[in-house]
Amino acid sequence: MDYTIMEQFALVALDGQDSMHNTMAKKAAVMGIAAANVLQTLLMEDVQENMNEFKNRFCHQLENIKKMNGKQRRSLEKEIVSILKAENVLEEVPNLLGCDMNYYTANVTMREYKSNEDAYQRITESIRAVILEPGEVTEETVAVLxxxxxxxxxxxxxxxEEQHKIGARLIELSAESQLYKVILGQEFHSGVRQTYLKYLDFKRNIFKNPYLEGVNLLFPFFDRRQAIFxxxxxxxxxxxxxxxNAMKFLRENGHSCEELRIESETMVxxxxxxxxxxxSARSCRVPIQGVELLPVYR
Structure with a gap:
């Protein structure tokens, strides 16, 4: 099945997001969905023939997205979630953080969005193949990227390492195409969210050491992937x-688990x-033994 730019981005951005609460990560994702809708509409029109008009309309609508309030974001979230659920590529499952000892012992209900694994894999691998391999890069790929x-x-x-290569590739594309230059030169987040996104990049860059990746030190709710105990x-x-034992517990709580051998290491x-x-262990009145699940970024 072919997905629109908005649907492709939504399946990537909503996966793992808290479906019950309005987190910073989800706000950024929903605003991205709004931007995707704007961009795919403009790309289907002949406005590209006049690049100045395209840029003016694009920038104007992105400014409106920056001003979206909570009610507008919730409405758009419900709309895209309904579409993806109807296509059977998105569902709500128990939030992985709810499997943390502090939450499940307190009977805290937490839910998150989960994208269909085949659809998610197909979209992400398609983007990787187009942008990382030599050859033509389509408008759709540039837009989603x-x-x-x-x-x-x-x-x-x-x-x-791949991000460094992509950065160089995007500079080349911007030099070759005025359309790509206009798209890649825009942003649609408020100052607060820009600060959050920069922090998120900073935090992830800290964890280049594979045995430190994903450890949530300061602001665990700033990231949709959580370290749990x-x-x-x-x-x-x-x-x-x-x-x-950990995989059995997670499956009992509604999550799909699979062992994967990556080089010399087994991941889940x-x-x-x-x-x-x-x-690991948690220090309460007495130390409690257990295991820590640490998210791995590529």
Missing amino acids: WLIRECGCMHDIFSI IDMVILGTTVKDRRQ KIDNAYYRIWP
Whole structure:
């Protein structure tokens, strides 16, 4: 099935987002969906023949997106979620953070969006193939890539090294095409969200060391991927035992889990994200043994 620019971006950006609360990450994603709708509409019109008109209309509508209030964002979120649910490519599942010891022992209900794994994989791998390989780059790919960049989702799809290559490729594309230059030169976030997105990039860049990636140090709710703690007996267990027990617990709580061997390391794919499982302990009145699930960025 072919998806529109807005649907492609929504499936990437909404995956793993809190479906019940209005987080900063979701605000950025919903504004990106609004921008996707604007851009795909303009790309279908003949306005590209007059690049000045295209730029003026594009910039004007992006300024309106910056002014979106909470009610408008919620309305757009409901609209796109309804469309994707009707196409059976988006669902609401228990939030992974709800599996953390502090939450499930308190019976806290948390929900998140989960994109269909096949659709998510097809979209992200298609973007990777087009932008990382030599050859023509389509308007659709540039549009989706711009949206992903503006909403801080690049680390979900590309490694740090790949992002450097993409940065150089986008500069080349901007030099070759006036249309791409106009698209890639725009932004649609308010100052507060720009600060948040810059912080998110900074935080992720800290974790280039593969054994530190994904650790949430200061602001865990700024990222849709969370490090969680699952209490279990560690003494006398093997790495495989702990991994199997954690996966069993997560499956019982509504998540799909799969072991993946990546180079010399075994990781766990939970829904559409990758995690390392690490022995850990929580200090309460007495130390509680368990495992920490640390999100892995590419």
